[in-house]
Amino acid sequence: MGVWAFYETCSQAKIDFYLSEDEEGEEFEDPKDIPHFEYREMYKLWYSLHILLTNGLTEPCQDNLMSNAIAGQYHTCGDDEELIAQKYWWWDFYGSGYNSNLRVKEISQALNAMDFNKIVVPENLKISNEQLPIYIKELEILRELYQNASDNNLAVIASFG
16 A cells, blocks of 8 residues: 555546556656646555545445545556456555546535545544644645646546555
């Protein structure tokens, strides 16, 4: 399981390119002059936040919006039969997951409806009161990233390393 999580907003065209069968080692670069692209990193905290936001799930779940917010809805390996057969999750092999621009809008709405001060409770996370602001700040950063992506019709890639 990765120690770090990295979140990158990108165009839906970039996601579509990497999922196509035609890319064969080619690189796709979104234009650098578009001001709405973001890159954020979250340390090991991402795993605790996944458990908190999903009411205890310890593995990604494709049908859970909050799991998708942390881990992505689908892995970027596409339909790699070997990985699927072995039931690997992308955070198990330092891979990445993604959310389409449409899923990003749903995630953004769900995050905007949450009161983080009510869900980040020390007993649920086994943390001290002094650590609460760190968790809340990371959730607010995640909410801002998804809001920006939603506002600009962007997808989000979640990578683990």
